[in-house]
Structure formats: C-alpha cells, structure tokens
Amino acid sequence: MNDLCIRMEGVSKRYPHFLLDSICLELREGEVLGFIGANGAGKSTTIRILMGLVRQDTGSVQVLGHPMPAEQTAAKLDIGFVSEDLRLYGAPTLAWHMKFVASMYPRWDQAYADKLLQRFDLKPQQKIKGLSHGQRVKAALLLALARQPRLLILDEPTTGLDPVARREVLGELMSVLTDEGRTIFFSSHNTLEVEQISDHIAFIDRGRLIAHDEKESLLERWRRVRLVVPPSTALPLLPGIVEVAGTERLPVLTTSQFDPDVVSLCQNRGVTVQAVDSMTLEEIFVANVQSRRELQPA
Amino acid sequence: MNRQRMNYAVVRQLILKDWYLNRGVILGSIPVGLVALAIVLTGKPVAFMLCVILLCMVIVGVGAQLAFVTTINERKEQTLAFVMSLPVSWREYTAAKILANLIIFLIPWLPLTAGALGLLLLPGATHGLVPFTAIMALEMLITTSIIVTAGIITESQAWTTAGIFLSSLGINLGGYIFAHLPGISNYMWGTRVYWSPTALIVLICELLTVPLLLGATFFVQSRKTDFL
Numbered sequence: 001m002n003d004l005c006i007r008m009e010g011v012s013k014r015y016p017h018f019l020l021d022s023i024c025l026e027l028r029e030g031e032v033l034g035f036i037g038a039n040g041a042g043k044s045t046t047i048r049i050l051m052g053l054v055r056q057d058t059g060s061v062q063v064l065g066h067p068m069p070a071e072q073t074a075a076k077l078d079i080g081f082v083s084e085d086l087r088l089y090g091a092p093t094l095a096w097h098m099k100f101v102a103s104m105y106p107r108w109d110q111a112y113a114d115k116l117l118q119r120f121d122l123k124p125q126q127k128i129k130g131l132s133h134g135q136r137v138k139a140a141l142l143l144a145l146a147r148q149p150r151l152l153i154l155d156e157p158t159t160g161l162d163p164v165a166r167r168e169v170l171g172e173l174m175s176v177l178t179d180e181g182r183t184i185f186f187s188s189h190n191t192l193e194v195e196q197i198s199d200h201i202a203f204i205d206r207g208r209l210i211a212h213d214e215k216e217s218l219l220e221r222w223r224r225v226r227l228v229v230p231p232s233t234a235l236p237l238l239p240g241i242v243e244v245a246g247t248e249r250l251p252v253l254t255t256s257q258f259d260p261d262v263v264s265l266c267q268n269r270g271v272t273v274q275a276v277d278s279m280t281l282e283e284i285f286v287a288n289v290q291s292r293r294e295l296q297p298a
Numbered sequence: 299m300n301r302q303r304m305n306y307a308v309v310r311q312l313i314l315k316d317w318y319l320n321r322g323v324i325l326g327s328i329p330v331g332l333v334a335l336a337i338v339l340t341g342k343p344v345a346f347m348l349c350v351i352l353l354c355m356v357i358v359g360v361g362a363q364l365a366f367v368t369t370i371n372e373r374k375e376q377t378l379a380f381v382m383s384l385p386v387s388w389r390e391y392t393a394a395k396i397l398a399n400l401i402i403f404l405i406p407w408l409p410l411t412a413g414a415l416g417l418l419l420l421p422g423a424t425h426g427l428v429p430f431t432a433i434m435a436l437e438m439l440i441t442t443s444i445i446v447t448a449g450i451i452t453e454s455q456a457w458t459t460a461g462i463f464l465s466s467l468g469i470n471l472g473g474y475i476f477a478h479l480p481g482i483s484n485y486m487w488g489t490r491v492y493w494s495p496t497a498l499i500v501l502i503c504e505l506l507t508v509p510l511l512l513g514a515t516f517f518v519q520s521r522k523t524d525f526l
Contacts, residue, residue, distance in 0.1 A: 039366040053382055055523035063452050073305065074384045081383035089319060098319070103311050104384050140380075 003029045004062070005151050005183040006050065009160075013045055013057035013224070018125045019085065020045050020207045022059070027185060027200070028152075031110050032177060034215070035187040036285055042207040043187045044083075047155045049050045050185070053079060067236035078107065080144030082137070083155035090129035094122060105147040106198030111144035120168065134165030141169060152184045158193060166193075166235035171212055173197055201281065217282075227251050228272040236250070236269045239263055242291035254287050303379050304393065310384055312394030316368050317402055323363055324405050331356045331410040338417055354438065354469065361442030362462045364399050369449035370458055372497040380526060392519040393449065396512045399446040403439070411435040419491075426488030429497040430477065437472050441465040443511040450515050476500060517522060 006027040013020040020042045027033050037043045048054040050063055051119055052072025061068040062233060067074040088097055094117075101110035117124060120138040122131075136158060144152065154173075158166045174197060176182055188194050194201065201218050203211040211218070220242075223229070229235055240257025255262070261271045317324075323407065334352035337345045372378045381391065418428050448461030476482055481496020 012343045048524075051383065053389075053524070073308075073390070076383065076385040076388045079383075083379055083383075085376050086379040086383065088380055090375055091319065091374070100311070100315060101384065104308060104386075292339075 003065075004183065005029050005031075005064055006033075007060075007062040007289070008046075008050075009044075009060045011049060011056045011061055013049060013054065013081065015045075015058050018042070018045070018207060020049075020056075023209050025202060025209060025212060027183060028282070029121055029183050030181060031200050032184040033187060033200045033202060034194030034200045034281075035185060035202050035204065036189065036191055037204035038189060038289070041204045042223055043189075043204060044085075044155055045207075046128075047083070047185070047187060050153060050202075051076070051079070063250065070076055073106055078150040078201045080147055080149035081153075081155075082140045082144045084159045085155075087139055088136065088139060088143075091127060093125050093127050094131075094142075095124035097139070097143060101143045101147060103249065107148040109146050109148050112148075113142060116142040116145060120173065121222040123203060124222050134168075137161060137165065137169060141171060141172065141222045145172070149275065150183060152183065152186075157186075157191070158190065158200070160189070170196060170248050178236065179200075189296070191280070191285055193280040195241070201237050203285055203288055205292060208292075215291045218284060219278065219281070221258055222256055222279045222287070224283075225253045225255060225258070225266075225276040226277070227253065227260065228274055230270055236266055244286055250274075254261045256288070300313065304390055305385075305387075308384075309397065309432050312381070312386065312391065313398040313401065316320070316394070316398035320364060320367055320402055321468050323367075324360060326401055327356050327360045328409060331406060332413065335410070335413045335417055347514045353414065356381065357407055357410060357435075357438045358441055358462075358466060358469065360446055361399075361403050361438070362467045364402055365442070365445040365449040365458060366455075368395055368399060369446070370455050373453050374455070382525060388522065388525050389516075389520055391525075396446065396515060399442070400508075400512065403442050407439060407442075424487055424489070425491045426485050428491045429493055429501075430482055430486050433482070433500050433504065434473055435467070436501060436508075437469055437476075437497055438506055440507050440511070441469055443508050444468075447511050447515045451518050475483055 006025060008023050008025040011020065011023040017158070023046060026224070033042055043183070045054065049061055050068065051058050053070030055069050063075045064078050066072070067073060098113055102110070105254060107288065118134070120137070122135060122139055122142065128136060128139065129234055141157065158292060160171055161169065172192060174186070177197065184197070186194060188199060195215070199215055201213060201215050202209060208231070226246075227235070227250070229251060231249070235251060238253060239259070240255045241253055242256050243252055243254040245254070246252040257274070263276065264272050320359070331353060332419060334349050334356065336493055338349045372381070415428055418425060419478040445458060445461045447459045452458065477486065479496050479500070481494040482500070485492040485494055508519060
C-alpha cells in the first residue's frame with residue numbers, strides 16, 4: 001500500500017539558459033499530484049526526465065520502481081502520457097491509432113476504449129486531421145487511459161480547450177480517480193483545475209521546487225490576515241509571514257504558517273484581527289513565488 | 299548505464315507504422331518508375347536519357363520524401379512525443395527509423411533497378427551498361443542513406459535539405475567519375491556484360507558504405523541523452 005510511484009532525488013539538468021535545480025519529489029501510489037508552475041518554470045523538463053526522454057545531469061529518478069532513463073521501456077508500459085505538445089498522426093483514423101497503441105500494450109482495454117469513444121463523442125473512423133483541438137485532446141486521453149496505466153502523467157492537457165471540452169476531460173479524470181490504484185501527475189498552470197483533482201500540490205519556479213505538500217494542509221496553512229493596528233502599537237511578529245500589504249494602520253498579512261492562536265496573540269498585543277481569509281491555490285502559488293523571487297532574485 | 303534489450307516486436311510495429319503512413323507515395327512511385335522504363339522501349343534516341351532522368355527523380359525523390367516524413371516531420375508535427383510516450387526506447391526508435399527507411403525505400407528501388415537491368419539484358423540492348431547501371435543504382439541507395447543519416451542525426455530540415463542537395467550533386471559527380479574510369483568506360487558500350495575488377499571494387503565499396511553510414515547513425519543516436 002502506498003508504494004512510491006515516483007521518486008526524484010537531487011535531480012538537476014542544465015541547459016544554456018535554464019537550470020532544473022536539485023529536484024526532490026515523491027509521489028505515492030493512489031495520490032494525485034498537481035504540479036504547478038509558470039511557463040518556463042521547469043514543468044515540462046521535469047516530466048521529460050520522468051518519461052526518460054531527457055537524461056538528468058545529476059540525481060536519480062525512479063518511476064514505478066524503474067530507474068530512469070535506463071528502464072524507460074518497462075516503466076512506460078505502465079504510464080499513460082498526455083501532453084499539450086503531443087500530437088497524433090493527422091492522416092490516419094482514430095481507429096488506426098487505437099490499434100497501433102493496443103499492439104504495444106498487453107493490458108489494452110477495448111471495452112473501456114469503446115466506452116470512452118461514446119463518452120467523448122468520438123468516431124473511430126474519423127481522421128485525426130478532421131478533429132477539433134478538443135477532440136484531439138480527448139482522443140489522446142482515450143489512448144492513454146485505455147492502456148490501463150498505473151501512472152498517468154498529464155502535461156497541461158487542457159491548455160487551449162473550450163470550457164465544455166475542459167469539463168469533459170476533467171470529468172473523465174475525476175472518474176479515473178475512483179480507481180484508487182491510479183496515480184496521477186498533473187502538470188498545469190491552471191490552479192483551479194489542479195485544485196479540483198489533486199490531493200497533493202507541488203510548486204515549481206525557475207527550476208526549483210518551492211513547495212510540496214498535501215493540498216488540504218497547504219490550503220489550511222496559508223491565510224490572509226487583515227489587522228487593525230492602533231497608533232503607537234507595533235505590528236506583532238507572526239510566524240511564516242511572506243507578504244505585508246495594505247497600510248501601516250490596516251495591514252494585510254499573508255502567512256504560510258497560519259495558526260488559530262495567532263488571533264489571540266494579536267489581541268493580547270492590542271491589535272484587532274478584522275478578518276482571516278482563506279486563500280485560493282492560485283493566490284497561494286502567486287504569493288509563494290513572489291516571496292521566493294524577492295528572496296532570491298534571478 | 300543499464301540498457302534494456304532491444305524489443306524487436308516494438309521495432310516491427312514502428313516500421314509497420316511508417317510503412318502505413320508512407321505506403322501511398324511508395325506504391326505510387328512504382329508505376330511512375332515503370333513508365334520511365336517503358337519509355338526506353340520506344341527506341342527513340344532521347345528515350346534513354348529521359349528514362350535515366352525520370353528514374354533518378356523517382357528513386358531520389360522517394361528516398362528524400364521518406365526521410366523527411368519519417369524523421370523531420372515527426373519532430374516538426376510533434377508526433378514524436380506520441381511515439382516516445384509508448385514503451386519504446388530511443389535505440390528501438392532509431393533502429394526502427396533506419397530499418398523502415400531502408401526497407402521501404404527498397405520496395406520501389408528493387409523492382410525499378412531489376413527492371414532497368416532487365417531492359418539492358420534484352421536482345422539488342424547495350425548489355426555492357428549493366429555494371430554501370432548497377433553502380434548507379436547502388437549510388438542512389440547511398441544517397442538515400444545519406445539523407446536518412448542527416449534526417450535522423452540532425453533532425454533539422456535545413457541540414458536534411460543540404461543532404462539532399464549534396465547527395466544529388468554526388469550522383470552526377472559519381473556518375474561522371476565512374477563513367478570515366480577505364481575499368482568501366484572501356485566495357486560500357488560493349489555488347490556483353492563484363493564485371494571488370496574496377497566495377498566490382500566500386501560496387502563492393504558502395505555496398506559497404508550503406509551499412510557503414512546507417513551503423514554510424516545508430517551509434518551516434520545511441521549516445522544522445524535528450525530526445526524531446
């Protein structure tokens with residue numbers, strides 16, 4: 001139970017203008033990790049290393065117990081991969097793609113593939129070049145899911161989709177989650193989507209992993225505290241403050257280590273706590289990135 | 299590095315995939331090549347030259363088209379990510395690309411070369427041209443190997459186009475040089491087939507060049523670390 005599906009230890013990869021720096025990441029079986037980062041943060045490089053398509057300069061990578069990239073073939077037998085920049089062949093039909101993928105996966109589930117065809121409203125005899133972008137993403141997702149992967153790696157799969165197609169894709173991902181053995185590594189810069197389906201969150205910025213935690217814990221710890229500070233009263237020193245906004249008298253503090261005791265601590269110092277607001281994942285991500293960037297300018 | 303064994307079933311599937319994607323062009327090239335050969339049968343003086351030009355165009359064109367579609371386009375059109383998401387290693391992918399290009403190219407090359415040689419062996423034909431024609435046919439196989447090598451190793455449209463350009467020039471240059479080697483030119487226009495030592499050496503060198511080029515391609519690709 002809860003075996004490690006992904007284990008990255010001190011993984012670095014240097015490019016002329018980018019460094020993926022000492023990434024350490026673990027993902028257990030059955031977990032859904034939302035991997036959030038801005039464009040160019042290192043999400044795709046991390047995923048390419050996980051898929052064995054790029055060899056790390058240093059560090060070790062294990063996917064489903066296989067060292068990568070050495071045993072990428074064995075690992076990929078149990079991985080379903082959908083990426084924003086993955087395209088199917090234009091001229092052949094979806095049926096041809098299904099047959100081609102099925103020929104490489106002994107566990108290919110044709111009944112499930114047929115079910116997904118109906119659910120996604122896809123026609124197997126349709127040529128890929130005749131499909132809309134949304135239909136192509138759904139076709140790629142079908143090909144990834146019907147191979148019955150233990151690990152799903154999704155790299156911005158919903159980018160460019162219209163709201164209906166996005167809902168359908170996310171809906172299918174949610175239904176996949178009912179299978180507790182299925183592990184998902186979901187990369188996106190759309191925090192709303194990530195928040196919907198993930199139970200663990202990792203933030204990456206400028207090639208560094210800046211946070212990795214359970215979603216609930218992350219959402220619980222981050223708060224925006226609105227205070228009223230009387231004149232001649234000093235702002236109390238609160239733990240985990242990453243940002244102070246507002247005015248001197250009406251400061252708004254963003255903390256990454258919120259504790260309910262903070263309220264009484266403030267009141268004891270004569271400071272009124274006007275409100276304690278929970279934060280969305282997007283707000284947490286942005287605050288986290290900005291505070292790190294202030295500490296470590298590029 | 300711990301290398302997994304080559305999965306030949308996967309390599310076979312990848313070759314079949316490339317055949318499926320290119321079968322139209324390849325099968326279409328055979329009748330065009332046969333028409334080129336048929337032109338010779340008209341017996342007109344200009345027919346021989348026209349046949350040679352058409353045959354060269356068809357064979358070199360097929361090789362260039364194959365290399366482009368199977369290597370450059372796969373990266374350009376981002377279908378490489380799809381293939382590499384499958385249980386395929388880079389070695390298997392490279393082996394499949396080399397073999398697919400070679401095998402698929404041989405599908406039109408073999409009947410057209412056999413047809414050209416067969417025509418030269420017809421009564422009344424210039425039988426002495428057989429060795430030279432065989433040499434030129436192998437040179438076209440080398441040309442395709444060069445284009446495939448450029449396509450697979452550089453994955454660049456510009457370099458592959460340069461490869462096509464240079465190897466096409468090489469056909470003309472090679473043809474000129476071989477046609478002027480005494481060991482070939484002295485027997486070229488004779489009425490019987492004569493495999494001179496010079497012709498045999500050239501043929502053997504050409505035959506060795508093909509696996510050497512493709513083997514070097516496999517070696518270079520096997521050492522790459524980043525594929526996407």
